[in-house]
Amino acid sequence: MLMASFQKEWLLFRRDGRLVWLLLTLFTMMLLGIASSSYQYQQAQLLKTQTQVAERDRWLNQGEKNPHSAAHYGVYLFKPETPLAVIDPGASGYLGDVLFLEAHKRNTPVFANSQDSIELQRLGTLNPAAILQLLLPLFVILCGFGFFAAEREQGTLRMLLLSGKTPRQLFLQKAAALLSFSLLFLLPVTAYCGLMLFTNGDLDSYRLIGMGLLYFGYVIFWILLTLSWLRYFLDIAHPGSFHGYQNSAAILDGAAHFLGRHLIDNSQAGN
Amino acid sequence: MNSLGTMKNLDRPVISVTRVSKRFGAVTAVDQIDLTVNAGEIHALLGPNGAGKSTTLNCVLGFLHPDAGRIEVAGFDTVTHKPDARAQLAYIPEQVALYPQLTGYENLDYLSRLAGHVRSAGELTGILERVQLQPGAIHRRVNTYSKGMRQKVGIAVALAKNAKALILDEPTSGLDPSASYEFSQLIKELAAQGSAILMATHDLFRAQEDAHRISIYNSGKIVRSIGSELINEIDLEQTYLQQCREAEVC
Amino acid sequence: MIKTIIYHEFLNLYRERMALLLVLVASGLTLLGLFNGQERVNEQQRTINKIANEQQQAIEKARAELQQRGAHKTPRNWWDDVADVRGYAFYLMVDYAVKPPSLLAPLAIGQSDLYPYFFRMQVDTKQAVLQEKNTEHPLVRAVGQFDLCYFLVFILPLLLITINFNAVAQERERDQLKLLIVQGLSPTRLLLLQLATRTGLVLLPVLLITGLWLIGSPALMHKDVDIGFLLQVAGVLLMIGAYSLFWILLSAWCIAKGKSPAHNATVLVACWLLLAVAIPMVSNTLVNFLAPLPSRITYINDLRTATDQVERNSEKTLAGFFQDHPELAQHQASSQDYALVKIAKIDAIEKSMRGLEQEFSTQLDAQYRIGNRLKWLSPASLFYQSLITVSGNGLAQQRDFLQRVEAHHRALRHYFQQKIIAANERGDFNVCATCQTPVTFADFDTQPRFALAEHKDAQSGVVNSGLFLLGVLFINVLMAALVLMAGFRLNNSIEVSRQ
Incomplete structure (x- = not known):
């Protein structure tokens, strides 16, 4: 039963050329994002490790000098990144990468990447987090909208409701379909994380799980929001059938703030 | 009911549709239709869905351009003098959207x-x-x-x-009988004051009550035209169903 | 007729409570954006005033000290003595290079939260003097502050889409359009007037508030306004109008295809995301890929190595210095002085960093060139960059400022280099341990000072807004052609009724 309705949703999805194109575009953007983000991460990481070693060498081989001079000779530190920064660079582009430590003087970190780029870069670069946070909701809304609009235009919604399907079943079915399409986006990210988990010892698996859950929650949030908004369509087809979900929008609104804040906090913590 | 004799302007019909055809791709929606509506006359178009009633109305309103033939409203061609023709027209659809x-x-x-x-x-x-x-x-x-x-x-x-001319597209469908009655009284009053009324409808009863002329459509053609002298004589329902059966549509 | 339609449209919006809401939202956000921009400008202006004050006080204090110098019996350390050219040049000089906000700065915060707008000058390596300090919260920088520029580039199009997407389409969906057409109204005319009325409700408050604020804000900063500035403000308002026109034409084009309001909304929001989010994102990644900048980590590594080398071989460094400055070679005999060695070291470090710095600059130029081409892919990025440049907070102005600061720094070094060498020559630095060193510097008023270049900023702003207007005019003409083509389709699509 569930499988049959799922197949029907998939068919609806495939028939709508726009949605397929959108999915392909976003998917390609996602792959490009992961590729460019992880390439940059690898390069930066390599350079930081090498330079940190060189810096240690310089400190050890600075020769004899009076302690005050040595204290001011100081040490440069380079901000480490977790591999999760590939997925969500957060504010790291705006945070100084380099910190100079010296005696009785407090320096601020310097050389944020954003200072070495043209102003258009402020409009954002391709990275998985940007795609997940900004473009995925669009996809969910358009898909959800597409499903209901198609059924409404064809008048099949009323038929479905009259054929004994409860609104709850219908809601769950649509939500499941939306979720599965959205999860397509998370696939490349998940694959990347899996790869990292096995090859990179640095990866903090708790943080990874936390981040995964947050994104999952974020997707669910948008699905619920889309569907609860779409209840207006259902109300037209079957007045009063969706009252159980009427307050969901208000509850979800609060959830959005919570989620949004934590996604940012998480990326901050990671960087 | 028959107020034709009282009308002043008998020399020229307000709406005249002459040998009009309209095709959509391979489908001929309207095929060489002729009809006229004089001032003070109510002309009802009957026929199954897709028979060409709405296409005819849309041609008269200037929303569609006929592929062949010619339509005039108060002497203005609906293609070449569309604004002038429309100035003489009023349109009441199934749902008057305000x-x-x-x-x-x-x-x-x-x-x-x-x-x-x-x-x-x-x-x-x-x-x-x-x-x-x-x-x-x-x-x-x-x-x-x-x-x-x-x-x-x-x-x-x-x-x-x-x-001068009113185009009505199923104006009484969905109205309860008393609202429908009120509506047709108003229409008749308008006709009595000299308006030409062209009305597509499924309401055989109202058509028979109100119209001075009834045209029955089928597959893009007018298969039967009933003048005022006959309207009250015939069994309209039987005539309608017979026309349909002959065309093997109903 | 036109008046009737506009009045009726307004009445409709008013009854739907949209009119008031739109005016409120548009004005509220405009005010908020301008307020945030103005806050930053005021803050900068306060700091700059404080700096000017500090600089003036330092000059007066130095003069006072010079006068009381005779009273001192014990010799002072040279690094504490303003009248000693070494102490003054290396440590005590108070000389600032500032970039005052332009008169249009409240428009856009732009890059001004990324770079310093003032530097304290000293005779040291350029690398040490032009060190950028990060005091702004990185998250605020990353997310960006809500300034007028942000509102205009991103939110205004959304507002325009929100009010315009169902023009005509709603009438069409309600099956009202045929009735209107039979009454003699043409759909294209209705579309134009609806778009005009609705857009007016959003755009007029925005333009009015922005214009008044921009004209009024220099007065708050106690600056004079000339006709040139008024023209600049007019230019900004024209830019906003031209950018809005693009989005209106886009809406018109979408509506003219004759689909449902829901379809229009979806397509328009998708267009917004594409133009304002996706295209800039992809082109930025492309820019980074095509013209990658060297890493600052490498830079630090090189700087550190260069400094170490210079420190270790001070004699070689000095020899190199005189090789580069043969005109000073005659002074070589008395060269072992600390000050001269320091100057030579500064010179050597800067020299060894020049290659890498050049690379940064070349690559940034390349990014700028590529970015300047790619920004044409989306009116949003085009408008964004133009607004920032017009507001004087663009990268071009920042780089220009940095170049002038560097030039000033070079001038200062050259100036003090001469003074130090001359003093050394006279043996002013070699006095007995208990003697008072002679005055080697007293030209506090005549030393090189940093010159402001507001005029140039304004000029580049005018050039930029001119370019933008031309560019958007071109895009809009293209869009208008599309709309015209679609407009015929709109008339036709309504004419074909459902069967």
């Missing part, structure tokens, strides 16, 4: 201004009263109106425009 946030009065004011008639408040109220809109409803927003009330505003729009 601006829901405006009152009936404001809607009428706007629509008649669009047609180039600036009317005083008294005139507008007078027209709305004439179509028997309840006085309390005139200044209420249209989103509180029933369908019957909206159809009445539709007639008011036609009145305010001094339209």
Whole structure:
């Protein structure tokens, strides 16, 4: 039963050329994002490790000098990144990468990447987090909208409701379909994380799980929001059938703030 | 019922459709149709869905251009002199859609201004009263109106425009019998004052009651045309079904 | 007729409570954006005033000290003595290079939260003097502050889409359009007037508030306004109008295809995301890929190595210095002085960093060139960059400022280099341990000072807004052609009724 309705949703999805194109575009953007983000991460990481070693060498081989001079000779530190920064660079582009430590003087970190780029870069670069946070909701809304609009235009919604399907079943079915399409986006990210988990010892698996859950929650949030908004369509087809979900929008609104804040906090913590 | 004899302008029909054809791709929606509506005449078009009634109306309204033939409204060609032809026309669809946030009065004011008639408040109220809109409803927003009330505003729009010809597309479908009766009384009154009325309908009873001429459509052709002299003589339902059966559509 | 339609449209919006809401939202956000921009400008202006004050006080204090110098019996350390050219040049000089906000700065915060707008000058390596300090919260920088520029580039199009997507389409969906057409109204005319009325409700408050604020804000900063500035403000308002026109034409084009309001909304929001989010994102990644900048980590590594080398071989460094400055070679005999060695070291470090710095600059130039081409892919990025440049907070102005600061720094070094060498020559630095060193510097008023270049900023702003207007005019003409083509389709699509 569930499988049959799922197949029907998939068919609806495939028939709508726009949605397929959108999915392909976003998917390609996602792959490009992961590729460019992880390439940059690898390069930066390599350079930081090498330079940190060189810096240690310089400190050890600075020769004899009076302690005050040595204290001011100081040490440069380079901000480490977790591999999760590939997925969500957060504010790291705006945070100084380099910190100079010296005696009785407090320096601020310097050389944020954003200072070495043209102003258009402020409009954002391709990275998985940007795609997940900004473009995925669009996809969910358009898909959800597409499903209901198609059924409404064809008048099949009323038929479905009259054929004994409860609104709850219908809601769950649509939500499941939306979720599965959205999860397509998370696939490349998940694959990347899996790869990292096995090859990179640095990866903090708790943080990874936390981040995964947050994104999952974020997707669910948008699905619920889309569907609860779409209840207006259902109300037209079957007045009063969706009252159980009427307050969901208000509850979800609060959830959005919570989620949004934590996604940012998480990326901050990671960087 | 037959008020033809009282009309002044008998020399020329208000609406004349001459050998009009309209094709959509391979489908011929209307095939060499001839029909006329004189001033003061109500001409009802009957026929199954897809028979070509709406296409005919849309051609008369200028929304469609015939592939062949010619349509004139008050002497104006609907293709070459579309604005002049439209100035003589009023249109009442199945659902008269008005601006829901405006009152009936404001809607009428706007629509008649669009047609180039600036009317005083008294005139507008007078027209709305004439179509028997309840006085309390005139200044209420249209989103509180029933369908019957909206159809009445539709007639008011036609009145305010001094339209010589009215095109009605299933105007009474979905109205309850008393609203439907009221509506057709208004239509008959308009006809009595000299308007030419072309009306597509499925309501055989109302057609027989109101119309001076009935044309039965099938597959894009008028298969039977019944003049006023015969309307009350025949069993319309049987005639209609017979026409359908012959064309193997019903 | 036109008046009737506009009045009626307004009445409709008013009854739907949209009119008031739109005016409120548009004005509220405009005010908020301008307020945030103005706050930053005021803050900068306060700091700059404080700096000017500090600089003036330092000059007066130095003069006072010079006068009381005779009273001192014990010799002072040279690094504490303003009248000693070494102490003054290396440590005590108070000389600032500032970039005052332009008169249009409240428009856009732009890059001004990324770079310093003032530097304290000293005779040291350029690398040490032009060190950028990060005091702004990185998250605020990353997310960006809500300034007028942000509102105009991103939110205004959304507002325009929100009000315009169902023009005509709603009438069409309600099956009202045929009735209107029979009454003599053409759909294209209705579309134009609806778009005009609705857009007016959003755009007029925005333009009015922005214009008044921009004209009024220099008065708050106690600056004079000339006709040139008024023209600049007019230019900004024209830019906003031209950018809005693009989005209106886009809406018109979408509506003219004759689909449902829901379809229009979806397509328009998708267009917004594409133009304002996706295209800039992809082109930025492309820019980074095509013209990658060297890493600052490498830079630090090189700087550190260069400094170490210079420190270790001070004699070689000095020899190199005189090789580069043969005109000073005659002074070589007395060269072992600390000050001269320091100057030579500064010179050597800067020299060894020049290659890498050049690379940064070349690559940034390349990014700028590529970015300047790619920004044409989306009116949003085009408008964004133009607004920032017009507001004087663009990268071009920042780089220009940095170049002038560097030039000033070079001038200062050259100036003090001469003074130090001359003093050394006279043996002013070699006095007995208990003697008072002679005055080697007293020209506090005549030393090189940093010159402001507001005029140039304004000029580049005018050039930029001119370019933008031309560019958007071109895009809009293209869009208008599309709309015209679609407009015929709109008339036709309504004419074909459903069967």
